[in-house]
Amino acid sequence: MRRRTTVAVVTAAALSAALAVTILALPAAGAAGQDDSATAFWNIDVNHNLDYTVGVEAAKKRVFSVSATVSDPSGVKSVSYELWHGEERAKADGVMVGAAQCHKLNEFTSYCEALVTADPNVNLRSNALAGLWYMTPVAVDGAGDVTHGEGIYFARVERQTSLSQTVVTPDPVKKGRNITVKAQMTVASWEQKKNVPLIGHQVLLQYRKGTSGPFVTLKKLKTDRNGWATATVKATADGAYRYDFAGTSLTQPTTGSADYVDVK
Structure with missing residues (x-):
């Protein structure tokens, strides 16, 4: 042979x-x-x-x-x-x-x-x-x-990543008032056999007016030491907010579930 x-x-x-x-x-x-x-x-x-x-x-x-x-x-x-x-x-x-x-x-x-x-x-x-x-x-x-x-x-x-359900507070909110948009980013740890916070990585805060159409990026920010992304924006109209992570050469991209906000 x-x-x-x-x-x-x-x-x-x-x-x-x-x-x-x-x-x-x-x-x-x-x-x-x-x-x-x-x-x-x-x-x-x-x-x-x-x-x-x-x-x-x-x-x-x-x-x-x-x-x-x-x-x-x-x-x-x-x-x-x-x-x-x-x-x-x-x-x-x-x-x-x-x-x-x-x-x-x-x-x-x-x-x-x-x-x-x-x-x-x-x-x-x-x-x-x-x-x-x-x-x-x-x-x-x-x-x-x-x-x-x-x-x-x-x-x-x-390594697989995930974003928790986006949470926007307060909801409903008066037009022009500030709202806080939060979600937690985690990543698979093969060593610990569980998901752990993904720290210091850039995520995009995205918004879609109404109930249809594309999401647009409002802000870029980094997750904190516990994996949380927290942003404050002004409420302008009814719509949905979410976070998006593009991934890296070591981690998978992921998009979080959106939270719809009622603006009065």
């Missing part, structure tokens, strides 16, 4: 996103010791998400899909996907693996999809594991040769 690496093919969207994060050296096709007919990996997909992003709660495992179209002149026997966290595979501080089910498209090509489990109780015990994970697809072709795909493959594993 021979072991080989290949220059894999990625989608344009994946390449553009990945280059914004990191650039990895790619081996040249036909290099010494390699098989010129190496396996090719196409259309890599993680969680059916354009950003290859997976959100994981504090104490609940998350199962997500990883897939690719795989081709080889000898056909495709089996495929698996290995995700790892760290600067290099040999020193990875986190690993997830999924064995794929392959569906033959023709004599040489198969669509191979695996289910991978991210679990705070098993492979996500540290909050430091949030962020970029690299992925190595591994294929065995019909001749028994093993190919480790090397290229710009990645997934973003992020």
Whole structure:
């Protein structure tokens, strides 16, 4: 059985996103010791998400899909996907693996999809594991040769966030009077197995006049040491207020439930 690496093919969207994060050296096709007919990996997909992003709660495992179209002149026997966290595979501080089910498209090509489990109780015990994970697809072709795909493959594993129900006081309120808009921001702690306050992160206070139409941003503010966002604005007309969090490279975006205010 021979072991080989290949220059894999990625989608344009994946390449553009990945280059914004990191650039990895790619081996040249036909290099010494390699098989010129190496396996090719196409259309890599993680969680059916354009950003290859997976959100994981504090104490609940998350199962997500990883897939690719795989081709080889000898056909495709089996495929698996290995995700790892760290600067290099040999020193990875986190690993997830999924064995794929392959569906033959023709004599040489198969669509191979695996289910991978991210679990705070098993492979996500540290909050430091949030962020970029690299992925190595591994294929065995019909001749028994093993190919480790090397290229710009990645997934973003992020901590789930939440915003509490927005509360506006007083309600009802006279027009022109000040109202206070509050909500608490929390984030999954994989270490503590519970949600904890998300401190010092920017959220947007948004308002929608009446009962329909788009929300507009009124203020940008940061959450306090207990995760609370608190803003004071003047009541101008009946409408709804809410907070929105855009997320970060380590945390998921979220939008809180709106509170409707009656202005007299």
